[in-house]
Amino acid sequence: xxxxxxxxxxxxxxxxxxxxxxxxxVDAFLTKRLNNIMTLLQDKKLEKPERNDKIVVxxxxxxxxETMAKLSLGKxxxxxxxxxxxxxxxxxxxxxxxxxxxxxxxxxxxxxxxxSKPEQVKNKVQMMTALVSGDNKITMLYxxxxxxxxxxxxxDLELEGVSLITTYRSQFNEVLxxxxxxxxxxxxxRPEAN
Amino acid sequence: xxxFNISQYMGLVLLITFMVSCAGTKSxxxxxxxxxLSELTGPPVLMQNxxxxxxxxxxxxxxxxxxxxxxxxxLSGYNRAITKFNNNFFDYVLSPVSKGYNFxxxxxxxxxxxxxxxxxxxxLRFVNNVLQLKYHQAAGETARFLVNSxxxxxxxxxxxxAWLKLEAHPEDFGQTLGFYGVGPGFHIVLPFLGPSNxxxxxxxxxxxxxxxxxxxxxxxxxxxxxxxxxxxxLGVESYRRLNDASLRLEEYESxxxxxxxxYIFLRDAYESNRAAQIKE
Numbered sequence: 001x002x003x004x005x006x007x008x009x010x011x012x013x014x015x016x017x018x019x020x021x022x023x024x025x026v027d028a029f030l031t032k033r034l035n036n037i038m039t040l041l042q043d044k045k046l047e048k049p050e051r052n053d054k055i056v057v058x059x060x061x062x063x064x065x066e067t068m069a070k071l072s073l074g075k076x077x078x079x080x081x082x083x084x085x086x087x088x089x090x091x092x093x094x095x096x097x098x099x100x101x102x103x104x105x106x107x108x109x110x111x112x113x114x115x116s117k118p119e120q121v122k123n124k125v126q127m128m129t130a131l132v133s134g135d136n137k138i139t140m141l142y143x144x145x146x147x148x149x150x151x152x153x154x155x156d157l158e159l160e161g162v163s164l165i166t167t168y169r170s171q172f173n174e175v176l177x178x179x180x181x182x183x184x185x186x187x188x189x190r191p192e193a194n
Numbered sequence: 195x196x197x198f199n200i201s202q203y204m205g206l207v208l209l210i211t212f213m214v215s216c217a218g219t220k221s222x223x224x225x226x227x228x229x230x231l232s233e234l235t236g237p238p239v240l241m242q243n244x245x246x247x248x249x250x251x252x253x254x255x256x257x258x259x260x261x262x263x264x265x266x267x268x269l270s271g272y273n274r275a276i277t278k279f280n281n282n283f284f285d286y287v288l289s290p291v292s293k294g295y296n297f298x299x300x301x302x303x304x305x306x307x308x309x310x311x312x313x314x315x316x317x318l319r320f321v322n323n324v325l326q327l328k329y330h331q332a333a334g335e336t337a338r339f340l341v342n343s344x345x346x347x348x349x350x351x352x353x354x355x356a357w358l359k360l361e362a363h364p365e366d367f368g369q370t371l372g373f374y375g376v377g378p379g380f381h382i383v384l385p386f387l388g389p390s391n392x393x394x395x396x397x398x399x400x401x402x403x404x405x406x407x408x409x410x411x412x413x414x415x416x417x418x419x420x421x422x423x424x425x426x427x428l429g430v431e432s433y434r435r436l437n438d439a440s441l442r443l444e445e446y447e448s449x450x451x452x453x454x455x456x457y458i459f460l461r462d463a464y465e466s467n468r469a470a471q472i473k474e
Contacts, residue, residue, distance in 0.1 A: 071253055100452050107444055134305055135312075135352055145252065155253065161470020162463045165257060170462050171454045187454045 023118040026125040026144050029152050031115055033062050034129065038113055041105060052102050059101060064145075064153035069093040071155065072168040077176055085181055092188040097164075104159075108138065125152070268380050270457075276383040277457045283386065284446065292440040304440055306350040311434045312362065313342045313349025318404040322365035326373045331363040338362060368397030372472035381461050389464035407431050 036058055040051050069090040070078050081089065111133035118127040124145045131138045141158035156165045175184045267273070296304070316339040323332035338354040345353045354360040371393050372378070379392025390398075402408045410427035411420055418426075453459035 067253075071257060074257065100448075103448050103451070107448055135309055135355070158470075160467050162466045163257075166466065167459055167462045169257065171458050174455050174458045184454075 022125050022146070023120055026118045026127055026152050027115075030062065030118075030127055030142055030144070030154075033058050034113055034115075037105070055102065055105065056098055059098070062154050063097075064147060064150070064155050065094045065097065066090055067147075067153070067155050068097065068165065071165050073172055074169050077172065081181065088185065089181075089188075092185065093168075096188060108133070111136075111138075266380060267461075269382055273381060273383040273461070274457045276385055277460065279385060280383065280388055281450075281456065288436070288439055289443060292436060292443055295436060296440050299440075301441070304437055307437045308441060309342075309346075309352050310349045311437070313339060313346070314406050317406065318401060319363060319365055321404045322367060322370045323363060325367075325370045326365060328363070328365070331365075334360050335363060366394075366397055367400045368394030368468070369472050371397055372468070378465060378468065381465065383457075383460075389460050391465065391468075394468065407434070 037055055040046065040054055040058075043051070046054075072093060073081075073089065078086070108131045111131040114130045114132055116128040116130075118125050124143060127142045127144070129140045129142065131140065139158075139160055141161075142154050143156040143158070144152045144154050147153045156163055158164070172184060175187060299307075316335055320332050320335045320339075323329075323335060337358075338360050341354040341358065341360070342349045342352055345351075355362070368390075376393050378394070381389065381391050382395050384390050384395065407427050407430050410430065411423040413423065415423065449459075449463070450456060
């Protein structure tokens with residue numbers, strides 16, 4: 001009993017600083033990258049394709065696209081796919097995600113970014129940011145986990161409380177409920193035709 | 195006159211039946227008006243592949259916790275049809291009209307007009323903040339209204355936010371119901387207005403009472419009949435919506451391009467967005 005109490009006290013003493021390290025790490029990691037993106041967006045001299053290439057380099061560092069692809073299909077569909085389909089899906093999904101992210105940035109390029117303190121959620125960290133311009137404010141929640149080889153990585157993004165992974169997952173579910181993987185591929189390839 | 199009264203009456207009846215049907219359920223914070231389908235479907239069917247790839251489980255509980263809307267969507271057929279209708283309305287009416295309007299009124303002016311209406315909708319935010327016991331926010335709304343109506347020239351400017359850092363706290367009756375634990379109910383897509391659900395659609399009725407535009411027909415203007423004034427009120431509200439939409443055309447177009455299945459996408463986006471607003 002006494003031992004247990006000591007262990008508990010020990011844990012209480014040890015865990016908070018460890019958590020504080022996590023949030024500080026995420027803060028530094030993400031703030032730097034988002035600031036770099038904002039600088040690129042405000043640089044009017046830069047040609048758009050060149051600018052986009054630079055932004056893609058930054059987000060590729062910060063986002064764990066492979067995990068996001070896997071999560072968006074979920075446990076229900078991903079494990080059942082053969083290797084080739086998994087690779088093809090991942091490729092299509094990443095292309096789509098990048099294009100969509102770049103397009104969103106174009107919409108909000110004259111805004112200011114406001115950071116909130118990151119929060120520890122179990123072993124992951126979430127950081128709330130807001131894009132503010134005039135009377136408009138859009139919240140963006142970045143969710144990160146610590147991957148074994150790449151350190152902190154974004155695995156989901158919530159725009160105004162709407163999770164990217166969740167919305168993709170239910171749409172993929174809907175497509176796969178009535179169709180096959182082939183239908184999903186063709187929809188991912190030609191997003192306009194829905 | 196008569197139309198207005200019928201909708202008032204119907205709203206009251208709907209609200210009462212709704213409240214009654216929700217009362218008597220055990221936990222006040224989590225009343226769900228969805229039936230519990232788990233009894234019908236039995237234990238979940240085993241997945242073909244029990245061993246998930248490495249690193250999957252770490253996230254799975256997070257996304258599994260999200261309620262699967264597809265389980266109970268009794269109006270999906272109707273909703274899909276209305277989504278298509280609204281989408282066409284956007285393409286063939288709203289978007290071209292807005293673009294013409296954008297040409298006449300510069301963006302700065304449209305933002306001012308949006309602020310003016312936002313200021314006018316102060317009673318709606320005030321009442322619902324009070325109903326949700328958010329007194330501090332309600333007081334903030336009042337301060338905003340006083341400052342913006344005077345210094346902000348009838349609300350066309352927002353000095354309360356710019357100088358006093360007083361942010362608006364939008365709340366509506368749907369959120370108030372959610373605050374008291376009323377679940378969203380099934381999803382409903384409203385013509386012209388877009389995605390909603392049972393709770394929020396019902397919430398629209400009390401909301402109209404807290405919006406000044408509703409009382410335009412009560413103002414006695416010489417030479418106008420009540421019907422005329424009702425049309426004026428409708429015109430004002432439509433104009434408000436057009437002005438709002440004119441500032442967000444690209445946003446919808448961009449969201450639409452993201453969607454593989456527009457209805458499912460808008461439905462889930464709406465429901466998670468509302469859930470997040472209620473949690474605040």
